Amino acid sequence: MPSVIRSPRTEQAYGKLKWEILQNHLPPGFQASEPEFALRLGMSRTPVREALLHLEADGLIEMKPRHGARVTPLSWNDMRDIYEILTTLEPEAAAAVAELKPDQKTLKPLSDATDGMEKALAKNDLDNWAAADDRFHRGLLRLQNNRRLTDFVTRLLDQSHRARMITLRMRNRPTQSTEDHRIILRHIENGEAGKAREMYRRHRERAASELLTLLQNYRLTAL
Template identity: 50%
Template sequence: MLRDIAIPPEHRAPTAADLAHARLKALILDNHLPPGAQRLEGELALQLGLSRTPVREALVRLEQEGLIAITPRHGMRVLPIAAGDMREIYEVLTSLEPMAAELLARRPEPARGLERLEAACTAMEQALAAQDRLAWAAADEAFHFGLAELCGNRRLAGMVMQVWEQSHRARLFTLNQRPLPARSTAEHRRVLEAIAAGEAERARELYRRHRRRSGEELVSLIERSGVTWL
């Protein structure tokens, strides 16, 4: 049975559990809590300066997102990512993200409200010119998250962002092994142009090709590296 993805209200103040969740997720995604790392609930509460109750709630959410496993009396363990996991993740993204691009292009005024995507494309182009791979990766993530959030389907957005976050460590691992992302930068720009023009089918197909190509490239790099887990 598929688990429902919780979609929080759009306008509410973050709770202590929200803060714990955000901070722990950042530690995991940025490898400060690397794959296989184990921590007790009390240790994490002390590290974050919070009580154990919001930390416990945050850990449950992180487990639902596929980032950790919780073991009674042993705390949590950060789950590793293998090449096979990345292949599955990109198969999901290749199915979902093109739909988001299509939905965005089918709006009555498709060129309106695309400032976030335009800013992300410009930032990618500037980072490419400066050969700044980390800045490019941040702009790339901003584009994908922005597209998901703007598409108008909150459930689709929630699924895309959850799966995207699971791939974060692998994308950082391969960042310096890939050629400078000139091709990806141009592909993002073409997708944005198709969305702004209201060309829904073209936007979907361009995005599908981009996601399939980039996924195959990333999985191939991981397999050739010989690394078992990320």
């Protein structure tokens, strides 16, 4: 439960900060003290501090003793680690969903997302393509029943979101990636767990290698 916060202020602070971080509005490496964040957000330190601690647990903020809280910088090694885990866990999630033999209605979020990717690709609308891609991955997770898996992978997706956005316009047209999704969806529809797993793994391996190469070539990250 990465986002299970209930109190208005804390929730507000958490939501706003997370949003601004993921949008690169608060850029990687941005640093400020608790009082500064509190001032920015128009509330006292208490809820802000709580939100910052949550974001630290999410891996989006790093709190260093006397240097304030800083937005986690993009790191090549972090991205490698994250994609390594995604490459292991997401295929298992896909297989688990396939095992459930879900009906078309259950799979609607996934087919919608896949449609969205194809349409956006046809229009060369990268932003909508990325959004649909994201919906697919998160939608798939939600269809399997292991809550901890959902939460953890969701956190990893959040942690790697900025890197994906930054590299979005450096990639070639994501034709292959879009096709991958269609095929994975078909395997899931057919209840073929093994094929879904294997296809998802290859999808993630390709995505990882692409992303890491881009980050490296363009010196976009620390480390």
